[in-house]
Amino acid sequence: MNVSVEILLSAYNGEKYLGVQLDSILQQDYTNWRLTIRDDGSKDSTKSIISEYVSKYPDKIKLYSDTEGNLGFNASFCKLLKQCSADYAIYCDQDDFWFPSKISTMLSVMLEEETRLPDKAHIVFSDLQVADAGLNMISASFLKMAGHNPDKGMQVFFLKNYVPGCNMLFNRKLIEQAMQTENIICLHDHWLLMVCSSAGKLSFINKPLMKYRMHDTNAIGYFPAKTPFMKQVGLFFKDNLKYGLANKKYRTLLYARNIAQMQNICSHLGVDVSKDAIAFAEINNSNYFVRKIRSLSKPYILENSLFKQLTYVICF
Numbered sequence: 634m635n636v637s638v639e640i641l642l643s644a645y646n647g648e649k650y651l652g653v654q655l656d657s658i659l660q661q662d663y664t665n666w667r668l669t670i671r672d673d674g675s676k677d678s679t680k681s682i683i684s685e686y687v688s689k690y691p692d693k694i695k696l697y698s699d700t701e702g703n704l705g706f707n708a709s710f711c712k713l714l715k716q717c718s719a720d721y722a723i724y725c726d727q728d729d730f731w732f733p734s735k736i737s738t739m740l741s742v743m744l745e746e747e748t749r750l751p752d753k754a755h756i757v758f759s760d761l762q763v764a765d766a767g768l769n770m771i772s773a774s775f776l777k778m779a780g781h782n783p784d785k786g787m788q789v790f791f792l793k794n795y796v797p798g799c800n801m802l803f804n805r806k807l808i809e810q811a812m813q814t815e816n817i818i819c820l821h822d823h824w825l826l827m828v829c830s831s832a833g834k835l836s837f838i839n840k841p842l843m844k845y846r847m848h849d850t851n852a853i854g855y856f857p858a859k860t861p862f863m864k865q866v867g868l869f870f871k872d873n874l875k876y877g878l879a880n881k882k883y884r885t886l887l888y889a890r891n892i893a894q895m896q897n898i899c900s901h902l903g904v905d906v907s908k909d910a911i912a913f914a915e916i917n918n919s920n921y922f923v924r925k926i927r928s929l930s931k932p933y934i935l936e937n938s939l940f941k942q943l944t945y946v947i948c949f
Contacts, residue, residue, distance in 0.1 A: 634744065638666040638736055638802075639719035643709035644683065645673040647727035650846065651682050653768075657730045659690065663737035668694045668725070671713050674703030679727075710798070710821035715812070720805055724798035724822060728846045730768055735842040739802040746836050747804065754807035754833025756826065758796045762841040766848040775800075775845055780937030783837040787830035788909040790823075792891050792934040798822025800843060807833060813901045817894040827894055831910030832902050860938075869940040876948040880924070881917055883948040892916060924949070 640658060644651060658668060670687075672680045687694050697713060704712070710724060721743065723736070739757045746755055761775035772778050781795035789795070798821055807829050816824045829835060860868070876883035884892065895914040899906050912919070913933060928946040936942040 634663075634737075634740065635665055636721060636740070636744070637719040638663070638721045638723065638740065639717050640666055640668040640723050640725045641710060641713040641717060642668060642670045642725040642727060643673050643706055643713060644670055644675060644679050644727045645703070645706070645709075646675045646677045647679045648675075648677045648682060650728035650848075651679060654725070654727055654729055654731070655682075655686050655694070657732075658725070659693070660733050661731065661736050662733050663740060666693070666736060667719065669697050669713055669716070670694065671697040671699075671709050673706065673709040707816070707819050707821050711816060714808065714821070717808060721802055722808065723802050726797070726799040728848065729799055730764070730844040730846065732842050732844075736802070738838060738842055742836050742838055743802055743804065746834060750834055752806060754810050754829045755804045755836065756807065756829045756833070757802045757836045757838065758800050759838035759842045760840060761797070761800055761843050761845040764844040764846050766846065768844055768846060770844070771847065773841065775841070780935055782935060783835075783839075785935055786909075786931060787835050787907075788913070788931060788933055789935050790826045790830040790835075791895060791910075791913050792888055794820065794823040794826055795935075796822070796826065797845060798825075799845070801825070803829070810902060810905070814894075814898050817897055818890050824894070827891075828898055828902075831895065831898050831907055831913075832905040865938060865940045869944055872944050873947050880921070880948055884916065888949075 670683050672683060683696055687696050697716065699712070714722070721740065739759065743755060743757045746757070747753070762770050763772040763775050763778060764770055776783070776795065779795045781789070801822065803825060807825060810832060811825055811828045814828060818824050818827060892914070895910055899911055899914045916924070925946065928949055932945065933949070934945055936945060
């Protein structure tokens with residue numbers, strides 16, 4: 634197993650945790666990797682930390698240089714993706730901690746799946762430990778906290794992303810297919826997941842391979858505060874009275890980008906996309922009763938509360 638892996642890291646004001654993340658990457662037991670870092674216009678010492686590691690490990694770490702400054706995490710990661718030339722790639726956040734076997738474990742599953750389904754876009758993802766700012770464990774399972782069940786099918790990624798980009802290994806075929814489409818969803822990881830879940834294969838490893846650090850400056854928060862029960866009841870009746878018979882308005886309000894993204898994927902990838910993807914792209918022309926049966930039997934989203942899931946069934 635000697636295929637190339639490129640780790641893509643976009644950094645912004647990450648001086649507090651970046652060194653720990655880079656050190657954990659350097660401890661990987663799979664060694665044929667290269668780390669490419671883009672600084673997204675940091676105002677702290679992030680760029681100095683990157684330069685220090687680049688000078689120390691020039692064969693392993695390089696700085697992607699441009700003059701565009703702060704683009705935001707989505708555009709910055711996408712620039713890194715466009716320049717990637719490796720066989721496989723992994724997005725990397727600036728503030729996490731990778732276990733030593735992260736790359737090797739994911740790559741082993743990827744190569745095994747590719748022998749069964751060659752020339753297919755593929756993402757391998759695993760569970761994560763959720764940690765606080767000091768890397769003390771909050772939860773042994775990110776996916777349980779996020780309410781994701783990997784057995785419910787790939788179509789659940791059409792409306793919601795349950796997997797952080799920092800925990801996905803993806804292949805060259807996926808990169809090539811994604812580059813044929815537009816990133817309408819404006820999230821670098823959800824975009825790839827939508828492409829792959831509509832035209833490829835997802836594989837899940839049921840154990841954590843990293844610590845996902847939660848702190849007050851995370852770029853994306855995956856775990857919003859829990860809504861009080863009575864407020865959930867109130868929102869349930871309010872939304873269902875408003876959108877129960879106005880489903881298209883509900884979809885347009887909440888999921889217009891998701892639908893537009895899937896329409897774009899289907900138009901560019903053609904025969905490669907699944908029947909589920911085509912049905913979702915054509916959702917605004919679907920039969921009301923067929924849509925309700927579908928929402929119960931094979932939903933496009935898995936909410937973490939009964940009221941939210943019922944709202945989806947009634948209003949979507």
